[in-house]
Amino acid sequence: MGLEVGDDRVPVNADKPHLWKPDIAQSVDFYNHWFMQFAPQAYRDTRIATTKQVESALMWTENLTNITPAILQQYPSVLPILRMATAPPIARDRLIGLAGVSSNLVKNMEEKQRIPPRIDRETLDNELRKIGKIIARLADKDIFSWLNTERQPTDTEVNRAAIIVADRLCGTISDPIIRNAQERRQLATIRQWLEQRGYSYIGGGTRLSFERMQPGTFSFRLNIPILLQGGTKQINIPIDIVIQPIQSSPSQLPLLIEAKSAGDYTNPNKRRKEEAVKMAQLRNNYGNNVRFILFLCGYFDSGYLGYEAAEGIDWVWEHRIEDLVLFGI
Structure with a gap:
């Protein structure tokens, strides 16, 4: 069986290092423009x-x-x-x-x-x-x-x-004030983009299970239960954005997205292992069909991107949000 668009084995941005530097520059400009315009008000x-x-x-x-x-x-x-x-x-x-x-x-x-x-x-x-x-x-x-x-x-x-x-x-x-304002804006941007394409938002208070989401729906800040290694302790992993594609099959898991923004290069590199740990835990519990990507805005350098790519994690830049289509959305 050939690979199709939306298959997590088909990299969208992780396998294109020749595009990373121009994307980094555009993302930094995008973040700085937002910061100067909206951060003081926040x-x-x-x-x-x-x-x-x-x-x-x-x-x-x-x-x-x-x-x-x-x-x-x-x-x-x-x-x-x-x-x-x-x-x-x-x-x-x-x-x-x-x-x-x-x-x-x-x-x-x-x-x-x-x-x-x-x-x-x-x-x-x-x-x-x-x-x-x-x-x-x-x-x-x-x-x-x-x-x-x-x-x-x-x-x-x-x-x-x-x-x-x-x-x-x-x-x-x-820093938390700016980070929270940026997160709200990122989620609002994705919500608008999805709703323009016929998707319906489901609130997190509906006891929603990500395994039973209907095609064409999405949710924010959804907790996904996992068993830690050894299988004796269950914890919840919070996921920022969970999207079940309109064209999904009954057995297809939703696309899981972590929204990430950064106003400098230092902190993302300090915390870059967190995404890899989260993805490993999800796949240990739900199999290799789990699709987990990042939604990036701001200061993410080649070192950060290279690390995530090596861990099998792909991403979408906020300044090029239409890349979500390439993940089957």
Whole structure:
């Protein structure tokens, strides 16, 4: 039987290194154009939302004059904000060390916005009191100038302080802000391209199984269950884009796509093994008919592309999205 377009054994871009350099240049230009046009707005939107969160934290703590265990227990999500309200701003691990408190408590408060369910009341009060004392001692009195005088701040002073702390918070998460905005744009681009060609989107909340997807459908951020080597532990592998071609046969698995964007060459090369591991796990569970490709935008150099090609992973450039047709879509 001959190979057909859409067969994963027919490389689309992985076997054409003579095209890699011009594609890399076009992809970098594409990313930089997007960044200059849209990234500042994404950052500003996040900054506005973060400023409101800081203002709420100031209201709950009576403008940093009442950082009590009761307040921290009621509003555990304030902790990252309070860390950025100090001089100098302190990292999470630095707070744990300075206060001498449990890392589990701090991580639960920051990552899950909760108090650990099994911590006893006395321990909790002691640990939260230690955190409050460190924050109060290190509070940035250049920003929160009313702490020196014990007077009530004006609304203008509170707003100004909130903006400064929000800027500090956004500075620590600027890369995720841009990455999340870019991912949303990549998924929206693929969705528009597919729907223009008659495909129907299926939401991830429908308990969808990728093995039972109907022809002409697609979904985003779908979890695919696999058994790890040894077959004793099951985990879910999240896949950004799952597409069942319109012309697919009943036994054909959907095309699995990982959306990747990068604003520099360093990080992709540090993490280039992740895709190969993911594909190996999928094929170990579902056979060699699994088709797994990348959707690339930004800084992916020849070293990255060569590594993925050697691992049998192909890709589509966002600036040439029509290459999806060559994968049977």
